Amino acid sequence: MDIVIKLSQFLLSLSLLIILHELGHFIPAKLFKTRVEKFYLFFDVKYSLLKKKIGETEYGIGWLPLGGYVKISGMIDESMDKEQMALPPQPWEFRSKPAWQRLIIMLGGVTVNFILAFIIYIGMAFAYGETYVANGDLKDGVYVTNPALEKAGIHTGDKIISIDGKKIENFDDDTNMKVVMAKEILIERNGQQQTVKFPTDFVDQMSKYEKGLLITPRIPFVVGAVSEDSQNKSLKAKDLFVTLNGQQAKYFDQVKAILSANKGKTIAAVVLRDLKQTTITVKVSKEGKLGVAPGGLDIKSLEKLGYYKISTKEYSFAESIQVGLEKGKNQLIGYGKQLKMIFNPETKAYKQVGGFAAIFNIFPSSWSWETFWSITALLSIMLGVMNLLPIPALDGGHVMFLLYEIISGKKPSDKFLENAQMVGFVLLIALLLFANGNDIYKAIVK
Structure with a gap:
């Protein structure tokens, strides 16, 4: 289907x-x-x-x-x-x-x-307005999902200040494309600002890993389901980790790092269950796993728990004209930059040129107008x-x-x-x- x-x-x-x-x-x-x-x-x-x-x-x-x-x-x-x-x-x-x-x-x-x-x-x-997270609301930085970005010098927890000299006001659908096309990014790490310059062939390096977003807002680790052979039956679906082994585990990446550092051990955990904190112990496998499938939270739940505020701006028809024209202009300029990269052999971006299969795969498997x-x-x-x-x-x-x-x-x-x-x-x-x-x-x- x-x-x-x-x-x-x-x-x-x-x-x-x-x-x-x-x-x-x-x-x-x-x-x-x-x-x-x-x-x-x-x-x-x-x-x-x-x-x-x-x-x-x-x-x-x-x-x-x-x-x-x-x-x-x-x-x-x-x-x-x-x-x-x-x-x-x-x-x-x-x-x-x-x-x-x-x-x-x-x-x-x-x-x-x-x-x-x-x-x-x-x-x-x-019709839809604009949904975004104010960049200033990402107090704990972003989550880096592509290793190529890590190698380029952007790490999970970094705050992105500007891309190619242009300040990032909001984290939205266009932010990832701006990162892909970037020559340099100004970040804040541990209270200090620094400029990260991207390699010329970053697009080629990025493509060697699983496709998807390069960065996202950091999200919590939520238990989606507990497998039948899991040793952690004390965990329940929708549990949200607060601490692990006495360390803060507010975000998914923090949970992964703590589990990786405690392979084969039994450690204490505090989870949020039905809006109440519960203390349990969990068994970490030799592979650094818990035997659970990660779940997710909807936007309202993330907002309610204080992770970040989701902003939706609605526009009148007159306002929509200006917003739509600006969006179209930015996309046109962005695609022009992509073509420039493709025709530059040094970027090796030509390796990512796709045909009909690539276009087909852009579309999602569920219908969304x-x-x-x-x-x-x-x-x-x-x-x-x-x-x-x-x-x-x-x-x-x-x-x-x-x-x-x-x-x-x-x-x-x-x-x-x-x-x-x-x-x-x-x-x-x-x-x-x-x-x-x-x-x-x-x-x-x-």
Whole structure:
């Protein structure tokens, strides 16, 4: 059932992005009286799953879910329709239109992608508001979950003051991405501030460990369930550790450290049970385990116990516009930085480029509209940016040649554009194979 939910979200998001992107080309083409021969969701190699011709355009759904397309008359594209291009130009064809109209048609797809992302962020700000923990409320610092971050110099209990010179006011969903992209982080440890400089290949180092968040607010160790063969039947589900062996055990990481230091021993423990402190003894296994499954607490319980205050800010529609635009701008800048890292061999970030499997795995196994829209907005930005790359066969390649034509007054020959399209197509296939090959390699190694 989990995979069905993930697949449903993946296909819904992908379909929405493809259709709206192609509409971005379709609508201005129609406005400029340019004939659109096909409008397809997914590729119809050899045959289509569904098709219907309305007017001069055939609308359909292909069987290969690697994207979608609109086939515009008189345009050198992935269809490589040389027979049509050999005929004299017709008034309804793309090649017969002024360069500025062709430019608008080609920029339509990415424009829609960016507008869609900003609209989603505005809608999310209005519908869900903003949930965060004030950075100042993390009195005991953060919990580091990835060993690569430890090696870089950030430890559990450190307070993060600023990232690349920008002060961190709130700990929220974007904090982890800021850490991933960081060059240096100012932290406070034992009352002293110090700057931690990150290695150039941090992204590559980080990827060698289990994927997930790099840092989280520190959380308590709560007993989720006691295994049948556990020697600690005195523990009950929902017990929360207060002290272990006379040492403070307020946080999960503290409990782990104390257990590791007392392997094979019987030690005293104080747990919070039904809001009352209870003293018991626990047997630590030779592996430093208690024979229990960790549990969790909801936000309200954590707040009630005084761990930290969860803040939720609601916005009016007018306020949501500003918040959504700011969020979209930050995501766009952030993705631009990621691309810069990928194209820099020193970072080795290219090893983390993923294909369709990587995108599929972003979606959760339980349905959440908030998560769905957040991922869709980010994918829309990614699709827009990637399509703007100046690679022939992508929108950015067409835009590059059109800008050359507008500036120089000279139109590249059809033969040149055909050859460029072929080169671009080969590059895209190579990128596709590389990205999806990375997915396969990671799956095999894992």
